[in-house]
Amino acid sequence: MKSAVKELYHDFEEIKGRNKRLSVEVFARKVQGLSRDSQGRSNASSYDDVTNMFKGKDSIEFSDYLKFVLKVSSDDEVKKVLTDFFQEVENDNGFIKIDELIKLEEKLGRKIDRDEASSIIKEWDSNAEGKLDLDAYLMYKTNNICK
Missing domain, CATH: 1.10.238.10 (EF-hand)
Known part of the structure; x- marks a missing residue:
């Protein structure tokens, strides 16, 4: 497995933690927490952005996580x-x-x-x-x- 892909799998497993499934709500909270600057202001995806992206889903799989990463990443x-x-x-x-x-x-x-x-x-x-x-x-x- 190539390094960027391996890193994505690793990151997803780390975010997911010990849970077998990662709920959209938990993922949205984690993303919102990660996207705050040193003054505590949100500087990336908000909770609502993430929940809207996965509207209608209870949990996200690796493929959903990948779509999110690709959407917020540089070219x-x-x-x-x-x-x-x-x-x-x-x-x-x-x-x-x-x-x-x-x-x-x-x-x-x-x-x-x-x-x-x-x-x-x-x-x-x-x-x-x-x-x-x-x-x-x-x-x-x-x-x-x-x-």
């Missing part, structure tokens, strides 16, 4: 995390095909079928080779980050 951090996930599934050839894209999206908390994966590849594969390189994947994902 460089997002690129690093997505690159690490991409490299986990590609077969050392620098490309992903339909099956790898399905696996990758699942790791990111989104289930897609072969038809949808094929559609994504057709739309974002500029060479029409039936596969995505890292740049094409990053372009696709940054344009569809909350899917």
